[in-house]
Amino acid sequence: MPRRDPDEEYTILEKLGTGSFGTVYKAINNDTKKVVAIKQIDLEDSDDDISEIQQEIAVLSQCDSQYITCYYGSFVKGFKLWIVMEYLAGGSCLDLLKPGPFDESHIAIVLRELLHGLEYLHVEGKIHRDIKAANVLLSDEGKVKLADFGVAAQLSNNKSRRNTFVGTPVNIWSLGITAIEMARGEPPLSEYHPMRVLFLIPKARPPVLEGNFSSAFKDFVSLCVMKNPNDRPTAKDLLRHRFIKSARNTTLLQELIERYSNWKSSGRERAESTSQKTTGAVNYDTSSIIWDFGTIRKVHQDGTIRLDHMTFKEMRRLERSSSASVSNNATVKLSDFPRGNVEVNALGIAEAQVEQATTNNNSNGTTNSINMMNEELDTIRAPRPFSITDASLSRLSRNISIVDPVTEEGVVGRQLVNDIILPSVAKIKSNDLRANEIEAMSIFEKGVEELDRVNPDLVLTTLVEILSRLKTNVELCDKLSDLGVVSDAFLTTPELVLDASSSSSSDQNSSKNSADTPVEEKPPKSPISEILYIRWIEQLRIKWPISFGSSGS
Numbered sequence: 001m002p003r004r005d006p007d008e009e010y011t012i013l014e015k016l017g018t019g020s021f022g023t024v025y026k027a028i029n030n031d032t033k034k035v036v037a038i039k040q041i042d043l044e045d046s047d048d049d050i051s052e053i054q055q056e057i058a059v060l061s062q063c064d065s066q067y068i069t070c071y072y073g074s075f076v077k078g079f080k081l082w083i084v085m086e087y088l089a090g091g092s093c094l095d096l097l098k099p100g101p102f103d104e105s106h107i108a109i110v111l112r113e114l115l116h117g118l119e120y121l122h123v124e125g126k127i128h129r130d131i132k133a134a135n136v137l138l139s140d141e142g143k144v145k146l147a148d149f150g151v152a153a154q155l156s157n158n159k160s161r162r163n164t165f166v167g168t169p170v171n172i173w174s175l176g177i178t179a180i181e182m183a184r185g186e187p188p189l190s191e192y193h194p195m196r197v198l199f200l201i202p203k204a205r206p207p208v209l210e211g212n213f214s215s216a217f218k219d220f221v222s223l224c225v226m227k228n229p230n231d232r233p234t235a236k237d238l239l240r241h242r243f244i245k246s247a248r249n250t251t252l253l254q255e256l257i258e259r260y261s262n263w264k265s266s267g268r269e270r271a272e273s274t275s276q277k278t279t280g281a282v283n284y285d286t287s288s289i290i291w292d293f294g295t296i297r298k299v300h301q302d303g304t305i306r307l308d309h310m311t312f313k314e315m316r317r318l319e320r321s322s323s324a325s326v327s328n329n330a331t332v333k334l335s336d337f338p339r340g341n342v343e344v345n346a347l348g349i350a351e352a353q354v355e356q357a358t359t360n361n362n363s364n365g366t367t368n369s370i371n372m373m374n375e376e377l378d379t380i381r382a383p384r385p386f387s388i389t390d391a392s393l394s395r396l397s398r399n400i401s402i403v404d405p406v407t408e409e410g411v412v413g414r415q416l417v418n419d420i421i422l423p424s425v426a427k428i429k430s431n432d433l434r435a436n437e438i439e440a441m442s443i444f445e446k447g448v449e450e451l452d453r454v455n456p457d458l459v460l461t462t463l464v465e466i467l468s469r470l471k472t473n474v475e476l477c478d479k480l481s482d483l484g485v486v487s488d489a490f491l492t493t494p495e496l497v498l499d500a501s502s503s504s505s506s507d508q509n510s511s512k513n514s515a516d517t518p519v520e521e522k523p524p525k526s527p528i529s530e531i532l533y534i535r536w537i538e539q540l541r542i543k544w545p546i547s548f549g550s551s552g553s
């Protein structure tokens with residue numbers, strides 16, 4: 001590392017941006033007058049991330065490609081590490097996305113250039129592992145360069161063949177996600193908490209580029225995000241894809257730079273950064289983690305954390321910093337990660353066992369999906385505000401006191417949960433669902449489980465309420481019958497007809513509140529209905545003693 005004083009060699013001109021490791025400045029070399037970018041990293045703040053920083057420097061210094069940001073040197077001054085890089089005046093694609101998503105014509109160019117960069121890296125035995133719009137920089141002429149090798153892996157020679165094989169599909173996956181990010185303005189699943197996405201990605205169908213896009217583009221994305229890493233084409237293959245073949249000259253990307261510049265001068269950026277300031281630092285409370293968008297930079301002494309742009313690597317950091325609230329016995333086993341088990345702690349972070357599994361499973365030289373998935377999760381980020389205030393994370397880490405049923409209703413309620421509802425949800429979830437569908441099912445499942453834990457009687461009450469309403473809703477009963485969900489016989493059994501008819505005769509608008517229905521006139525006769533019916537009446541008596549009494553009971 002050069003020993004000269006960087007302050008003498010360079011003059012800092014302006015701040016360009018701040019990432020999870022440090023702040024980037026525009027600077028000028030006092031001798032050559034060459035404009036550069038300098039990333040300054042506070043070594044005091046960096047804790048165990050110094051090795052990652054060193055890795056970044058090592059990887060960058062070995063790269064010699066027009067598609068990779070050029071690295072000039074580094075200095076240590078006081079407690080600061082300075083990394084001097086090529087200055088890319090066009091900014092990052094994340095910046096350029098601020099005025100809105102890119103056109104397909106621009107996306108095709110960016111992807112083609114990134115594919116060239118990936119091809120170079122793969123030949124060199126390097127994996128970037130953090131490909132995202134924020135790490136794609138543009139020169140003022142529209143040249144595209146990959147940047148930020150903070151998590152790039154420089155593979156040792158003896159492992160490089162196998163790992164290049166593994167790494168290639170990982171980067172292709174990230175490329176597909178970045179393509180969606182450029183087309184839609186944000187990556188898929190950005191509406192979910194990144195921790196949650198950790199669970200969803202391995203279980204769900206791969207993301208799909210939805211919207212008014214060409215079939216060539218959609219096809220390109222679908223190839224990048226194929227579930228099985230072995231099925232994904234290489235960078236070389238993708239360079240021959242018709243979508244990429246259609247891409248024009250990089251100078252066209254100057255339009256994006258101009259668009260951003262106009263957008264900035266219109267004052268929109270100032271408005272946005274003000275709103276970000278109000279949400280960018282939030283109180284850190286291990287029992288109720290509130291997330292906003294971004295990377296968890298560090299927990300400050302005053303109890304605030306700064307959030308910028310979250311990647312899997314930052315989630316790992318969060319997991320470490322919040323370990324006090326995570327007890328070991330709250331470990332969740334994700335047995336449905338492809339090809340093996342991955343231990344995930346209460347915050348949803350895949351543990352180091354992944355690497356163990358990778359070593360063990362790779363003896364036959366095949367790609368290991370667990371490792372793939374773990375790395376694919378690097379693409380997870382939360383660009384939109386998101387808050388978890390329901391303590392759902394902390395709930396996992398404390399001992400949940402489960403209420404034992406004390407009534408017969410409670411026993412039946414718990415049995416309903418264990419024998420009927422949860423197995424039903426599990427069966428439906430095992431189907432080939434999209435991530436948001438799995439998420440919705442999980443919320444339902446969690447709700448039922450929680451209700452069962454705090455008051456199993458209420459499970460039964462809920463079911464009774466549902467059945468009662470169903471019985472009184474003739475129109476819906478007919479529809480269910482038409483759909484074949486319930487048989488005609490079921491609907492025409494005296495006890496069902498009874499309430500439906502009484503309801504329809506007294507009120508054509510049959511979605512009336514069940515509490516007002518004259519249910520006691522003709523009690524149901526089948527044993528199950530009778531039990532439910534009697535319990536329902538009991539509940540009504542407890543809940544609405546006056547109105548129930550006045551209805552003539």
Ligand SMILES: Nc1ncnc2c1ncn2[C@@H]1O[C@H](COP(=O)(O)OP(=O)(O)OP(=O)(O)O)[C@@H](O)[C@H]1O
Pocket residue numbers: 016017018019020021022023024037039069085086087088089091092095134135137147148150295308309
């Ligand atoms: N070589 C460069 N030339 C011009 N601008 C740059 C350069 N490197 C970074 N920047 C700007 O500085 C910002 C911060 O960059 P940095 O690499 O520190 O963080 P990031 O990539 O945005 O986030 P993270 O490091 O958390 O993944 C970028 O968003 C970009 O706008």
